[in-house]
Amino acid sequence: MPSPASDPAYPVGLRLTGRRVVVLGGGQVAQRRLPALIAAGADVQLISPSATPSVEAMADTGEITWHRRRYEDGDLADAWYVLVATQNRDANTRASAEAETRRVWCVRSDDADAATAWTPATGHSAGVTVAVLTTDAQGRDPRHTAAIRDAVVEGLRDGTLVARHHRARAASVALVGGGPGDPDLITVRGRRLLAEADVVIADRLGPRDLLAELPPHVEVIDAAKIPYGRFMAQEAINQALIDHARAGRTVVRLKGGDPFVFGRGMEEAEALVEAGIPYTVVPGISSSISVPGAAGIPVTHRGVAHEFTVVSGHVAPDDERSLVDWAALAALRGTLVVLMGVDKIGRIAQTLIAHGRAADTPVALVQEGTTAAQRRVDATLATVAETVVREGVRPPAVIVIGEVVRVGPDAPVAPGQHPVT
Incomplete structure (x- = not known):
């Protein structure tokens, strides 16, 4: 029989790779628990007359084996672990008794005190698995347990909770x-x-x-x-x-x-x-997308721009070192994002206009994007060179060229025009 509920659980990590695990019931509990069992490499046998669409998809892809019927005595033969999660309490009790007879660790979703194992609240970070169990049977609070798990995992992930390595590591x-x-x-x-x-x-x-x-x-x-x-x-x-x-x-x-x-x-x-x-x-979040977004500019927008191009402006279009086909860019209808181009934007704008881009194409310069010093300056291809000088725009700044600049509530509106939505 299970130990008294007042006794603390003994924590242990089960290695289930290739071992038979039986899950009874294909509802929401199974849907939550199955991914971890699959990730552990278990040979998962699901026994249930029905299943949620997500569980059914796991069976369709071969991640689990689904027996579309109710639990029967003998289903736990050769199992190493069983999760009992049906809505039929009688079936749950019979399965729990079979698990006890066969000495199979058994988790019950309907009655934790009748189980021989509990599922901890788990999380993962950088090769570390955090598992939290509540030891006070009279005050078990799954949400409190999950909150502790989340706090520890978040601390490990963001570096606020650090455990230094003490064994020598390779360079x-x-x-x-x-x-x-x-x-x-x-x-x-x-x-x-x-x-x-x-x-x-x-x-x-x-x-x-x-x-x-x-x-x-x-x-x-x-x-x-x-x-x-x-x-x-x-x-x-x-x-x-x-x-x-x-x-x-x-x-x-x-x-x-x-x-x-x-x-x-x-x-x-x-x-x-x-x-x-x-x-x-x-990988990091590129300023080519995030800085315009922080300034309220989408680099693509339905009915406005179906593509965006990111180019470096650290050398001018007429510089022999430039690898950018500015003539081809001028012919595109989408958004052009220029990085490292503040001091060259005048010549870039002239080149784009010379190759066919409209002089009144809107331009936005976002300086110090995503920081407390962020500011946005708007212009057109025809006016951007003088605007940069007049407004004192300095690097780092991301330059956005295209009709998306006029999208959104923060967009400038010229006389007689309306924001693009």
């Missing part, structure tokens, strides 16, 4: 996209890796506020101040990544936006591969 580097500037817009994984870092090599455009949260022992290096010597700037950064990793440190290369969107992340990755240093890439 490694993480190329982390920090997002457009708001520290809340870095990914969960990026924030966690920052919390685990020994060394952070940061760009000027990375989310600076996150650096203040790092523990005192973390060495923060401003990439703009690395002594270059005989190296080019990027070569010096590559070498710093390699040197710190070879010294046994966990290194995070923190970039603004995404590492592979004009971030030279692949150059760093190639240097690490050549040096034999393992690395991981953590």
